[in-house]
Amino acid sequence: MAMSKSYPVFLLLIFLALLGWFYQSQNSQLQIQQQQELDGFKKHLGGFAQWQGSGAELYQLLSSDYRFQFFQYVDDTDGELNHTEGSLTAKDDHPLAGLFPLNLAHTQKIATGRLQIKLSANQAIEEAINNTEKLGLMLLVAYLILLGIFVALMARMKATIGYAAQYISHLPDMSFSAIATSKLSGEMSPIKLALEECRTQLKTQLDKLTQENEKLHRAAYQDPITGFGSRPRFTSKLENISQPNVPQLGLLAMVKATELAHVNQLQGRTAGDDYLSNVANCIRKACSKYPNAECFRVSSADFAVFIPDVVIKDGSKFLEQLKIFLDEYQQIIKTESTAHTGLVPYQQGANPVTLLTLADTAVSIAQTLGPNSYHIQEKLNGDEHFGDDRWKLAILDLITRQALKFYQQPIQPCRNDVEVYRELLARFYNSEGKFLPTTTVIAMAERHGLSTELDKLVVISTLKMLKENPTFSGNFGINMSAFSAHQELFVGWLKDILGKHKSIASRLVFEINEAGMQANLGASFKFVREVHSVGARVSIERFGMSFTSFKFFNEVRPDYIKLDGSYSTAIDEDSNNKFFVRMMVDVARRIGIRVIATSVERQEEKLTLEKLLVDGLQGYYIAQPQALTISDQV
Structure with a gap:
């Protein structure tokens, strides 16, 4: 049962219990008082034990001190002396008189007669009834007052709870104003404090969620590097x-x-x-x-x-x-x-x-x-001619004109007994002498089936440059597509032309991407073998990006491996990369392969790689690509 219903009933039971207790008290007190009065009458009647007069006279004498509900004197010998007043059955004028039952009857032998009386208790009963009624009325008024106060408090509590419920229901949208002190005061203060704390924490969490949502929104619709739309x-x-x-x-x-x-x-x-x-x-x-x-x-x-x-x-x-x-x-x-x-x-x-x-x-x-x-x-x-067709014409034109210039980026040896080389970087230019984007030229050449012709141009230009410039000493690395390395006709052509320039061929290192070489291990092995037969060497670039890299050592046996630049980046802080590089160096040394680290951009990376015993270092921290001029010598 809800408190609002149980409390009035409980209060009523308490008041009824008080009224019942008062009634019992009044009834007991009344019984005692009337019994004392009856005992006093009996004692007083002892003075009339030898009475021989008429009953009327005796009534007059006794009624001056006592009130009788019933009086009867019966003489033993003379009936004329008999006297009767009242009735044994009381005439209750008050409806509550029955709540106070009294038995004040007494019968006694007096000399020559017999006396039977019943004292009247009407006044005492009325007084007890009046006292009970007064107390009942007081209790009723007190009950109504307390009930009214309770109803008022419950109404206030209901309004307070309703306010708190409304506050709670608006917590998610944060549209409800800060709670008024007068609304949840006193015993409701803990609820006020809890709601305020909840609102504060919820706002904090919502702010965090909003920030995370903004980050996700930016990630989805704004490029993090440029700030442009995604x-x-x-x-x-x-x-x-x-x-x-x-x-x-x-x-x-x-x-x-x-x-x-x-x-x-x-x-x-x-x-x-x-x-x-x-x-x-x-x-x-x-x-x-x-x-x-x-x-x-x-x-x-x-x-x-x-x-x-x-x-x-x-x-x-x-x-x-x-x-x-x-x-x-x-x-x-x-x-x-x-x-x-x-x-x-x-x-x-x-x-x-x-x-x-x-x-x-x-x-x-x-x-x-x-x-x-x-x-x-x-x-x-x-x-x-537009798009790809225009590119095809442009590539054919630069091949015909041999429109190529070389830049070079040296590799720094980590020990005196290590022989390394300079990597040649081909740059192509159009008929107006303006450079074309190298990556796009190579991609378009592959798309139009001209990558082999482009590789031939690079080989021919390299041989021509070294032949015409004897001051260029040392070894040179040439980038070559894996597609060309897997073509028998190209490999045959390369072996033939290198065979005619063996002195120069021994100074060349052909760099090929690992992913392309692994696409056809048989053709890759044949290419390495043919290149070795004329004194040239092979370097596998971007090494370590495949799960079969270790198998590649024994299958192809290149002269150099150039680790992918991702292994050099922050290697001084990356224990996983350190472990991989150390393992690569250990395996490579056992079979006579040199390990070169690329994309070295910081001194910390250089020092760490040297401690890992790599054979060579390449990157912007070591040397930036520069145009190859006649004064460049090793």
């Missing part, structure tokens, strides 16, 4: 443009950071992230005059910029400004280029696939025009 937001923008019922027009600029793979390979991913961040800053500065421009990072090296309400003829201003910033950044990082840009128009209802194809074509054309170049492509037509 690919999902770019896709959403394309869908919005494709809506035919949304009036809009503008320009889409696609920017390709063409040096990302090169920077990652030579300097590490940290430098690659810095490079992307700076390219993004160049884009951001170029967009400063276009407040409504929206920038996105579409993929690892691709950016997209939407410039609304600008027509194609005004797009050159944006492109020229962007090229200025990219050229300035190129002078700082000293690379062959920074990024290339393609610009295309868009309007409402534009097909996203067609729009991106047009933009990709514009970027591809820009890449063939030189460092940081741009190209505006309004539409495609069949009279021109």
